[in-house]
Amino acid sequence: MVMKVLFAGTPEVALPSLELLAGDREHFEVVSVLTRPDAPSGRGRRLMPSPVKEAALRLGLPVLESDPSDPSFPDVVKATGARYAAVVAYGRILRQPVLDALEGGWYNLHFSLLPQWRGAAPVQRSIWSGDTVTGATVFRLTKGMDEGPILSQSTVEIGPDENAGQLLDRLAQDGSRLLAASLEAVGEGRARLVPQSPGAYEVARKITGEDAHIRFDVPAFAADRQIRACTPEPGAWCLLHAEGGRDDTGLVLHVLRARPLPADDRAAPRDLPAGRLARTKRQVWVGTKSNPLELLEVKPAGKKAMKAADWARGARLADDAWCG
Incomplete structure (x- = not known):
């Protein structure tokens, strides 16, 4: 049986799932793609399509950019002819009338091992908290945030040097296969929906630009987790006082x-105060509450990314330069 599927997604992380479902015509027919409307981007603030919209147009798929809060939206969904929906990082809340519009249900790929890390930034929060294992979950959408019954899960280990972008790329690839297999099971009547365990779980709040302001008054491992969790978005940063003045x-x-x-x-230098910079021709360190943190790659304001040692050689840093 070929499943008629509406795909809902917006950012690049949704592309592996969209491309897999659209390419598997033996099992799926992606009848339409729901994504967020074009948004201002770049210095010129030009309206730009989402990565999912660009991919959908490239694949020859119809695109929906309707507002899901509009009262007529359930009828728009029904008119696509879809019976099921696959959701990956769509970014909008779907009300119960919308969820009820498709007889077969809406199935979401979430990048954590639910019920842990419900919310907007599960991968980033997992790294920041020091988790060593995470994964992907496919569950049926309900009105509660990421609270629906689970179809399937897969686990991965978090690399000790892995940042959020790298981990999310891996999960997007693994999760696309998990989503496809889960949808097949639903279509064939083999799916088993398991309610999520009750309890109090940490919510993966969205990471803001201010959250990404690096703290050096914490142990080095904590600063490293913050940097990896905020890379590449929104980008970990500090304020450089190159001449040492405060x-x-x-x-x-x-x-x-x-x-x-x-x-x-x-x-490494000994007893380096928190935030204080030290350097040689080949290495740059910044003090923390514990051991120094070695800076490997940086991006000064208005310049390209570069090795930290190369940056330090041209930055004319005072002996008491610091970051805060």
Whole structure:
């Protein structure tokens, strides 16, 4: 049986699932693609289509950009001819009349092991909290946020140096196959929906630009987790005081890669105050509450990303330069 599916998604992370479903014509017919409307982007604030819209047009699929809060939206959904919906990072709340519009239901791919990390930023929060294992979950959408019954899950280990973008890319690929297999099971009547375990679970709040302001008054491992969780979006940053003074506002310095140094690292400076920079020709460190954090790659304001050592050589840093 070929399943008539409405696909709902917006960012690049949804593309593996869309492309897999659209390419598997033996099992699926993607009858329409629901995505968010074109949004201003870049310095010129030009209206740009979402990555999902671009992919849908490339694949020759009809695109819907209707407002799901509009009272007529359930009828729009029914008119697509879909019986099921696959959702990956669509980014809009769907009311109960919309969920009821498709007889077969709406099935969401979420990038955590639910019920842990419900919410907008599960991958980032998982890294920031120090989790070593995470995964993907396919569940049926209900009116509660990420609270619907679970069809399937897969797990992955989080690499010790992995950032949120890298982990999300892996989960998007693994999750696309999990979503397709789950939909097949639903269509064939083999799916078993398991209610989520009750309890109090941490919510994965969206990470803001201010959240990404790096703290160095914490142990090095905590600063490293914050940097990896905020990379590539919204981008971990600090204020650089290159001349050592604490009266100026500082210049924004993005930190793209860093690593906490072990206590027995002989090359690192000892007793480096939190936020204070130290450097040699080949290495740059910043003090934390524990051991120094080695900066590996940075992006100064208005410049390209570069090795931290290359940046430091041209930055004319004072001996008491610091980041805060």
